[in-house]
Amino acid sequence: xxxxxxxxxxxxxSGIDLPYFYDPFxxxxxxxxxxVTIELSVxxxxxxxxxxxxxxxxxASRMGGARAIANIYVELFRNTPPLVQxxxxxxxxxxxxPTIQNAYGxxxxxxxxxxxxxxxxxxxxxxxxxxxxxxGIEAIPNxxxxxxxxxxxxxxxxxxxxxxxxxxxxxxxxxxxxxxNLIKTTTLAYAIAVPELLYVSGQIWSDRSNVPExxxxxxxxxxxxxxxxxxxxxxxxxxLRKPGLGT
Amino acid sequence: MNRRVILAxxxxxxxxxxxxxxxxxxxxxxxxxQKGVLxxxxxxxxxxxxxxxxxxxxxxxxPDLARDLAKRLGVKVSFxxxxxxxxxxxxxxxxxxxxxxxxxxTKERAKQVQFVSPNYYASGYNVMVPKxxxxxxxxxxxxxxxxxxxxSFYNRGASEKFGLxxxxxxxxxxxxxxxxxxxxxxxxxxxxxIEGQLLKSQWSSYDMPLESQDAEPWGIAVKNGADALGxxxxxAIEAWNKDGTILELEKKxxxxxxxxxxxxxxxAATKG
Numbered sequence: 394x395x396x397x398x399x400x401x402x403x404x405x406x407s408g409i410d411l412p413y414f415y416d417p418f419x420x421x422x423x424x425x426x427x428x429v430t431i432e433l434s435v436x437x438x439x440x441x442x443x444x445x446x447x448x449x450x451x452x453a454s455r456m457g458g459a460r461a462i463a464n465i466y467v468e469l470f471r472n473t474p475p476l477v478q479x480x481x482x483x484x485x486x487x488x489x490x491p492t493i494q495n496a497y498g499x500x501x502x503x504x505x506x507x508x509x510x511x512x513x514x515x516x517x518x519x520x521x522x523x524x525x526x527x528x529g530i531e532a533i534p535n536x537x538x539x540x541x542x543x544x545x546x547x548x549x550x551x552x553x554x555x556x557x558x559x560x561x562x563x564x565x566x567x568x569x570x571x572x573x574n575l576i577k578t579t580t581l582a583y584a585i586a587v588p589e590l591l592y593v594s595g596q597i598w599s600d601r602s603n604v605p606e607x608x609x610x611x612x613x614x615x616x617x618x619x620x621x622x623x624x625x626x627x628x629x630x631x632x633l634r635k636p637g638l639g640t
Numbered sequence: 641m642n643r644r645v646i647l648a649x650x651x652x653x654x655x656x657x658x659x660x661x662x663x664x665x666x667x668x669x670x671x672x673x674q675k676g677v678l679x680x681x682x683x684x685x686x687x688x689x690x691x692x693x694x695x696x697x698x699x700x701x702x703p704d705l706a707r708d709l710a711k712r713l714g715v716k717v718s719f720x721x722x723x724x725x726x727x728x729x730x731x732x733x734x735x736x737x738x739x740x741x742x743x744x745x746t747k748e749r750a751k752q753v754q755f756v757s758p759n760y761y762a763s764g765y766n767v768m769v770p771k772x773x774x775x776x777x778x779x780x781x782x783x784x785x786x787x788x789x790x791x792s793f794y795n796r797g798a799s800e801k802f803g804l805x806x807x808x809x810x811x812x813x814x815x816x817x818x819x820x821x822x823x824x825x826x827x828x829x830x831x832x833x834i835e836g837q838l839l840k841s842q843w844s845s846y847d848m849p850l851e852s853q854d855a856e857p858w859g860i861a862v863k864n865g866a867d868a869l870g871x872x873x874x875x876a877i878e879a880w881n882k883d884g885t886i887l888e889l890e891k892k893x894x895x896x897x898x899x900x901x902x903x904x905x906x907x908a909a910t911k912g
Contacts, residue, residue: 418796495822584809592808599795
């Protein structure tokens, strides 16, 4: 390990400064930053997909109220910038929520930066996911749901067991696109001081003036992270493929 | 006709050249006494060091120091508002005679202009916390979340030295909003800028009780080569240190924590 560190120390002396390989302080915050980015990505991918599934079901619902809620939600979150949403949630909305008073007389908000970033980014990406799932659902012929109903499926059971599984297969490529975008959008969390990769990299490069090295590092890491997601989604597409459906 | 125009042009250029040569040769101090005005570059956006009153006049600790300096030279004072990005150039171009504008005395800048010894003030980083925290040492903040500004050069030092958990925002407004919402117990920033914030009523329950860290000295600068003027400024700073002028001005402008640097200089001047 020390040989490893000293190699990068020599490299730094020769002009390529990658402190997260040899400086314990920078290494700790950098790798923690990577962990936070991964956590944020996993949480928001799961939550936004769930929001997409539920929202698309609500959009197709027979209840006008549910349809209206889903539509208003989509318009609101799809049509406003994610950074503005993040600031709105973190600085605006959170002051209206109940707070806990600490020993120093400060009113502590219930949710911290990570929680707000997760919520805000999930809602943002979820609004796109609703439309993506809707496109999949609408591609399923009406005859399919009629057939399900004639076999005694309730609407929700038909959605769960027949429509959604087929719709998912159709909308997977579009879903992959949006989730890739979501991973990249997690960098916005730096604005509310969530110590994710971009945030810690910014701290490191302002301490060490090694902007080019950190930029390249960031690009490579996001390429790898997104590459993993894309590979997983491709695998899912292949595993779920049903002959005769879609292409 | 053409020749006349050219001749006139050449003559004008020669006159300008003579004038410029003349002003360079003459001493800055003589010029100032001849004009009867000392032109000083000060901040207009940095309360309480240099800021505009509601009437529009520039006031503050540094304008007051400039006024005192002019009085010592027996001339009137005139202020030119400067910002960090133009203040050195203003001095080099001769638009101002003296620069008193929260300027940290760095080696880089000392190559471009002449800093008068001794330095008159110093600024370091400090933390603004609720009075109720009753912090008496930096150790009280160990492991606590403290708001900061992204990219500040002291962020790393403060977290390494005192174990602060920094939550760094893009700008002062965001960091202060986060502090007000209780997302952190303190705000890590320049001590002089914190003093400015503490003057506002919204921060009345906050204070800066700890000792400033890594203080960097502020210098008063004159143009390179303006030695006679520099000597006068030097005498003025010595006098201020002796009679405690700067400490009085700090009090006058509501600074609650006398600068340790100035107190030390005052003690040294009165004892020695």
